[in-house]
Amino acid sequence: MPSKRKGNKRDAILDAMLDVVVERGFHEAPMSLIAERSGASTGVIYHHFASKEEIIQAVYERTRLLKTEEFLKGYSPEMDARDAFLHVWANCYEFYRKHPREMRFMEQYALAGFPCVSDPKAAENQFFRRFQSRAKGGVLKDWPQEILQEMTLGLVARLAQSPRKWKPATLREVAEQTWESVKAD
Amino acid sequence: MPSKRKGNKRDAILDAMLDVVVERGFHEAPMSLIAERSGASTGVIYHHFASKEEIIQAVYERTRLLKTEEFLKGYSPEMDARDAFLHVWANCYEFYRKHPREMRFMEQYALAGFPCVSDPKAAENQFFRRFQSRAKGGVLKDWPQEILQEMTLGLVARLAQSPRKWKPATLREVAEQTWESVKAD
DNA sequence: AAAAACAGAACGAACGTTCGGTTTGTCCTG
DNA sequence: CAGGACAAACCGAACGTTCGTTCTGTTTTT
Structure with missing residues (x-):
């Protein structure tokens, strides 16, 4: 206790x-x-x-804030695009590794039909504004942001969720290959 | 009704x-x-x-069978690697698009801690045996299968889940880029 | 005519919530 | 600094409701 x-x-x-x-x-x-x-x-x-539901909402909000904070730790918009990408990738992996229970709670919360009063992907969106698609003057492929997000941070989330612990070298390779996949040619 | x-x-x-x-x-x-x-x-x-839980298990099993069947529809091990990959990618997307409720149920079932008596990823595993990593004589990068799976069929699942409907051309590009990302150099 | 499919009232258990009372902390007053 | 007063934190028994399940009997199918 x-x-x-x-x-x-x-x-x-x-x-x-x-x-x-x-x-x-x-x-x-x-x-x-x-x-x-x-x-x-x-x-x-x-x-x-006031109620059981209010507790659940409070857990959701507390976790959402924690996630937003840790995602962008040590990141600044002035960084080189590739470096920034790899940095936040690592942040993201670390967060999910350190808080697997929080992550599962958030997923279950969204899936079970609770109302998401504040955007659960606020952290991701904030980061992605840095990397808009080339058509908008950014450095990424000209695909919808949601797709790019799933290919990158969405992938990290699921890799971190696995009970297996990946070799740092492998993770690094995956991160770099991912960057190659989404950056504009 | x-x-x-x-x-x-x-x-x-x-x-x-x-x-x-x-x-x-x-x-x-x-x-x-x-x-x-x-x-x-x-x-x-x-x-x-016999009980409420037995109904839930029955829904799980029925859906799992349906998924396995539709995933591998029109696929044969003799196909060219790239063609087979793109074919199952499309199958996978179609399935999730046609059965969004079933997909959400399966995710919630696994997350909520129900016992998965039979492997929910049986369909994916069966398919991936075709594409073992190069170290085992396959055609994919030398990464753990779970990572490769998340980069490919896991991504499809997420994209299909989105309320947005993607342009077929974009999807095709994503599929091809994904193949480039996971195939051995 | 026997079995399988079906209906809906009824039951006990467990749930979310309330309530009356007790302890602990805080701050004002002499 | 003692003491009293007020509020916030706390407890656990009790309440009403709703849930999963059972039971008894009826209809449909074979």
Whole structure:
């Protein structure tokens, strides 16, 4: 049971919801279990949150913010295009590797039909504005952004999700080959 | 309410479960709604299936079989490597386009922690045996199969999932570029 | 006439939520 | 610095609802 600062159990409740949803799915995530895992009583849970759904939304929002921050860490628009691409690729892989539970939660959240009030791909979009297609003065192939995104960061997400750990050399090769695939000729 | 042959409601129940799960998630998929949507009473549902979970497993298995069949339609191991690749790529895209609900169900099923008794990627694996990496006498880059799979059929799955409909010319270009990315130099 | 398919009311269990009361923290006043 | 007052944090039993499942009986098929 992860205890947090100041005797406040709000974060512990969010952590518990994240864990339980990832382990067992939104079905089979009863409040009684959230209470047990977080070390909070059902009473205090409803002191912090109005409903179960509000907890889930809060986990979503907290994770979305964390992702946006870590994605763009150490990136600046002045970087050379290829370097910037490989840098964010690595950031992205690192994030998903370090936060596999958060990643699974986000995917399940979107798939299960919860309302995504704020764009879950905000981080990706922000980055891709740097690399607009050549027709718009960018350096990438003249394909729709969504396709380019799936070929690059979408691929990273799924590679990081795998239980296998890839050799750094292989990952580097994949990243470089990907860059070759999407950059304008 | 899709009615089926022979007055048998088994299929209608599976269809209803598929629809409801995709629309609302495994949570919020009560039997009462399955009964209403399928036009079957709760009594007859439990005549055909032992439990709610068994219905879900049956939907999973039915979809998995359908997918395996359609993936490899018109494919034979004697085809030229590049042609075979592009052919199955197109099959794959078509399948996901024609069966978006089935696709979402399968993803949610795997994510929500249901036991995958039979390999959900059986179709992909069967196809990829044709294209083993060069180190094993194949024609693809010497990367792990899982990576190659994500770069190719995994990408198709994502593209087909998008609400946007891509131009056939663009798709063809993406397919060809993908082949260039994964084939051995 | 026997079996399979079907209907829908009913049941117990489990769920999300509420409620009354207790502890802990904070800050004001003398 | 003591003490009292107010609020926020907290607990867990209890409530009403809804869920998955069962049961008894009816209709349809073979």
